Amino acid sequence: MATTTPRTFRFRGRGRRALALAAAVLAVALSACSGPTTTAAPTASTVSPLAASRGARASQPLDDGDWPTYHRDAARTGEAPSSPALGTLRDSWSAPLDGAVYAEPLVVHGQVIAATEANTVYALDASDGHVVWKRNLGSPMPLSALPCGDIDPLGITGTPVYDPATGLVFAVAELSGGRHVLVGLDAADGSLVVQREVEPPNGHRLAYQQRAALALLNGRVYIAYGGLYGDCSEYTGTVLSVPTSGDGPIDSYVVPTAREGGIWAPGGPAVDGARLLVGVGNGESTTTYDGSDSVLSLDASLKRTDFFAPSGWAQENASDTDLGSMTPVRVGPYVYMNGKSGTGYLLAADHFGGIGGEAAKAQVCRAFGAPAVTGMTAYVPCRGGLQQVNVTSPAGIRLGWRFPLGAAGSPVTGGGAVWVIDYDTGDLYALDPGDGHVRQHMQLGPVPHFVTPAISAGRVFVGTLKGVTALAWG
Numbered sequence: 001m002a003t004t005t006p007r008t009f010r011f012r013g014r015g016r017r018a019l020a021l022a023a024a025v026l027a028v029a030l031s032a033c034s035g036p037t038t039t040a041a042p043t044a045s046t047v048s049p050l051a052a053s054r055g056a057r058a059s060q061p062l063d064d065g066d067w068p069t070y071h072r073d074a075a076r077t078g079e080a081p082s083s084p085a086l087g088t089l090r091d092s093w094s095a096p097l098d099g100a101v102y103a104e105p106l107v108v109h110g111q112v113i114a115a116t117e118a119n120t121v122y123a124l125d126a127s128d129g130h131v132v133w134k135r136n137l138g139s140p141m142p143l144s145a146l147p148c149g150d151i152d153p154l155g156i157t158g159t160p161v162y163d164p165a166t167g168l169v170f171a172v173a174e175l176s177g178g179r180h181v182l183v184g185l186d187a188a189d190g191s192l193v194v195q196r197e198v199e200p201p202n203g204h205r206l207a208y209q210q211r212a213a214l215a216l217l218n219g220r221v222y223i224a225y226g227g228l229y230g231d232c233s234e235y236t237g238t239v240l241s242v243p244t245s246g247d248g249p250i251d252s253y254v255v256p257t258a259r260e261g262g263i264w265a266p267g268g269p270a271v272d273g274a275r276l277l278v279g280v281g282n283g284e285s286t287t288t289y290d291g292s293d294s295v296l297s298l299d300a301s302l303k304r305t306d307f308f309a310p311s312g313w314a315q316e317n318a319s320d321t322d323l324g325s326m327t328p329v330r331v332g333p334y335v336y337m338n339g340k341s342g343t344g345y346l347l348a349a350d351h352f353g354g355i356g357g358e359a360a361k362a363q364v365c366r367a368f369g370a371p372a373v374t375g376m377t378a379y380v381p382c383r384g385g386l387q388q389v390n391v392t393s394p395a396g397i398r399l400g401w402r403f404p405l406g407a408a409g410s411p412v413t414g415g416g417a418v419w420v421i422d423y424d425t426g427d428l429y430a431l432d433p434g435d436g437h438v439r440q441h442m443q444l445g446p447v448p449h450f451v452t453p454a455i456s457a458g459r460v461f462v463g464t465l466k467g468v469t470a471l472a473w474g
Contacts, residue, residue: 060109060167060187067107067454068162070213071370071412074271076327078372080414080455084474086430089440092459092472093129097122099140101463102151102448103159104213104266106169107456108187113162114468119155119173121185122468126459129470133190137183139176146178147206148230158268159213161221166244168193170214170221178206182221182242194246200225200238201252203259207233213268215276218300219244220251222276226264226324237261237280237292237324239269241302253302257283257290266450267327267370267410272349275299277335281324282317289313293322295337295345295352308337308347311356316341327370329378331391334359336378338367344380346395359395365402369410369450372418374433379418381408381450386420388436401436403429410452415473419460423451428462428471444469 062068064082071078099118106113111132112124119140123132140155151157160171168184175181184194199205212224220241227235237255242248255261262281263269269276276298283292293313297306309323316322316339323339328347330336335347344364347353365382371389372379377400380387386408388400406424413419417430417439426447430440446465454461459472 057166057168057193059165062164063109065107065456066109067456068164069106069216070104070159070161070267071372071410071452072454074215074217076267076270076329076370077374078370078410078412078452079374080412083414083455084458086415086417086439087473089430089442089471089473091442092470094469095124095129095131095467097467099153099155100151100448100465101468102157103463104452105454105461105463105468106160106162107454107461108162108169111187112461112468112470113160113169113187114463115156115160115171117151117153117155117157119175121156121160121169121171121190123187123190124468126456126470129468135185135190135192137173137175137181141174141176141178145176146228148232149209149228154209158210158223159266161214161216162187163216163244165219168244170194170244172198172210172214172223174210180205180208180210182223182246184244184246194244196242196246198223198240198242198250200236200240200254202236202238202254203234207235209264211264211266213266215269215271216244217271217276218274220300222269224263224268224278226262226281227260231260231262234259235262237263239263239276239278239298239302251302253298253304255280255283255291257285257292259284261290261292262324265325265327265370266452269298270327270329272330272335275305277328277330279323279326279328279337279339282320282322284317286314286318289355293317293324295323295328295335295347297352306352307354308345308352308357309355310341310343310345313355326367329371329373331373331378332376332393334391334395336371336389336391338364338371338380340366342366344389344397346391346397348395360397362397362399364389364397364399369408369452372411372413374413379411379413379420381410381420383407386411386418386431386436403431403436409447409450412453412455414455415458419453419455421447421451421453421462423447423449428453428460440473442471
């Protein structure tokens with residue numbers, strides 16, 4: 001079984017002094033750009049400096065029904081088991097914000113946490129959408145200053161994560177100049193507690209986009225990077241990990257390819273016990289295998305402990321039909337993965353099999369995003385529809401119903417329904433999990449690519465190109 005040793009960055013001498021100076025400049029710049037912090041009751045807003053205030057943090061346990069990370073749990077199942085049974089769906093509220101919301105909204109202690117491409121993190125009251133607090137992190141990157149891409153401006157794209165052990169919401173913002181900064185905000189009032197630059201070690205920082213959802217494991221935040229739309233300039237797929245305190249060395253895993261191998265799927269790494277499951281995109285090589293077009297098992301220190309790659313990896317690298325477009329997920333004793341080629345793979349969870357070592361495969365669909373998982377069933381977001389995939393043991397893939405859509409966003413389940421948004425049309429559907437028929441339908445308007453809703457306490461929350469929309473049932 002091949003292993004790859006992670007890199008650990010430490011700074012000494014002039015490098016440390018340069019880093020300290022850069023951090024000081026960044027703190028001043030962020031302070032100048034910080035927005036007001038507003039509470040629910042006062043009408044006057046106050047401006048507070050964006051300066052990190054570290055110290056011991058009290059744990060803030062989750063409430064029943066909270067949605068603290070992409071697809072609710074670290075495994076990325078997308079399942080909301082405590083949701084009430086679905087009733088008639090109706091509009092609840094809509095909150096216009098200062099930018100598009102590509103990140104999935106989170107729900108923590110009665111507040112909806114939404115991050116925008118204008119680099120503002122909002123806490124909205126889940127019942128009526130009013131702003132409880134907001135925190136701007138600095139000017140985002142305009143598309144005109146990037147070598148390629150399709151988001152303008154580029155600010156916070158990856159879904160943040162809430163850490164109940166510290167009470168902090170972690171997010172990565174891209175700031176003008178192409179800097180990538182991890183922040184930890186107090187979920188109660190938006191105050192800045194952690195601030196750390198998190199640049200991948202290779203390539204050009206302007207070539208990197210942080211689209212993958214953040215993950216938490218063993219007191220560390222995991223940050224995955226891919227490239228911009230168009231795969232321009234020099235970047236290499238990377239995962240970084242930073243202690244939730246913001247202090248200490250940054251560990252990294254870098255895909256051992258000359259270029260590309262992006263880790264960009266919106267679902268980000270999935271946590272499976274004490275390890276991460278990661279999907280990697282195409283690399284440049286078509287002769288010698290270079291670690292790209294793969295499913296990885298990374299331990300908490302970011303050492304590769306297992307991998308899988310299709311036997312046709314070279315052709316997939318050449319044609320950009322790789323596995324990097326979807327997040328791998330655990331389904332029973334297997335890991336399920338799908339990608340741009342349309343082939344779905346089952347991997348034995350305890351041994352991925354290396355190149356061509358899948359336990360089973362079948363033609364499923366061209367998949368983008370993250371599936372939802374309930375028991376031994378995965379609901380796979382396809383270009384052209386939502387596909388029910390039933391996993392059998394011994395290893396087998398049996399296709400169930402398929403609901404036609406222009407482009408399926410990443411689905412979730414709750415209230416006895418499968419929820420999916422067609423991001424071509426902006427239509428939200430609640431489907432019957434048994435046969436896929438429509439139980440409820442609403443038109444949302446323009447939404448981002450790969451959009452996925454969050455569910456909590458009989459409400460569904462959706463990030464749009466203008467803010468957040470909430471619907472309710474009952």
